Ligand SMILES: NC(=O)C1=CN([C@@H]2O[C@H](COP(=O)(O)OP(=O)(O)OC[C@H]3O[C@@H](n4cnc5c(N)ncnc54)[C@H](OP(=O)(O)O)[C@@H]3O)[C@@H](O)[C@H]2O)C=CC1
């Protein structure tokens with residue numbers, strides 16, 4: 001397969017996606033705000049992976065014709081880079097979060113800033129360093145237009161990166177955003193020494209919480225049981241490479257939020273998404289106790305002991321509410 005693929009963002013995920021895109025046989029243009037290749041030919045966030053000759057990095061505005069654009073910029077800054085996508089290029093948003101203030105998911109931001117572009121989202125259990133190495137992985141590409149999702153999945157899949165198509169954009173985006181909040185919670189649980197049982201309970205009840213909200217947003221429950229739900233939840237709530245999990249670990253051990261953020265090698269979307277996720281849940285009348293505790297804890301409105309007590313003191317109830325989780 002040949003062609004030309006644009007990647008916006010040269011952090012860990014943008015770099016891994018550029019390496020992946022090169023494996024499809026395409027020439028790859030990476031737009032980087034500041035980062036440039038190290039003398040070894042690798043990018044700073046993934047220094048062990050020199051870029052092949054088919055990948056070109058530049059900080060000047062992208063020009064040319066591209067089969068598609070992969071946008072790997074933290075959600076809070078997505079709006080500022082979308083004007084750089086050349087006209088007519090199908091745009092795949094690869095970030096996982098909710099914009100504070102507007103409560104917009106990535107595709108809502110695209111519709112607001114670049115209504116002229118055909119959009120899709122990519123999400124799933126994908127640590128950048130493993131995708132960069134070409135280890136086996138899978139993800140979902142979702143677009144409102146089923147044919148577009150299938151076409152993009154077909155275009156970007158390789159023998160080691162399996163892509164499933166979906167048209168449940170709400171579910172895929174909610175799963176990707178909410179799992180980051182749960183990963184911070186899981187890290188806190190382990191960092192504070194609350195044990196593996198507590199983490200497993202948190203992952204399971206976190207998934208129930210995510211599914212309730214997804215259904216309220218018009219998504220399908222099955223999407224949350226898929227790669228951009230349970231899959232990514234498992235990865236980031238248990239995998240040490242997760243920045244969100246690492247952030248939680250530090251907080252659980254008593255590190256102040258600002259210090260924990262400063263020590264992270266990259267973005268922790270869960271921190272900026274927690275409050276937006278909570279507001280969204282309240283707007284839809286959805287019970288979201290874990291998100292509520294994490295948002296309050298991150299803002300210093302609740303101590304860890306208070307958060308733990310609040311979650312455990314909730315009235316006992318049936319595990320499954322058939323009216324809400326089919
Ligand atoms: N890392 C991973 O394993 C995965 C990450 N993701 C998602 O991808 C997104 C990006 O994450 P990741 O690449 O890991 O993050 P990093 O922190 O590694 O990199 C962020 C990138 O965004 C750029 N950036 C930040 N702010 C701005 C801005 N205001 N304007 C322009 N560019 C900006 C940075 O540029 P600069 O270097 O100049 O600061 C950098 O290139 C997140 O939503 C994340 O959840 C999804 C799957 C896997």
Ligand SMILES: O=C(CO)COP(=O)(O)O
Pocket residue numbers: 096124125126127128180183232235236241242243244245267268269
């Ligand atoms: O989204 C990811 C893996 O799927 C990356 O997780 P972190 O952002 O927590 O590192």
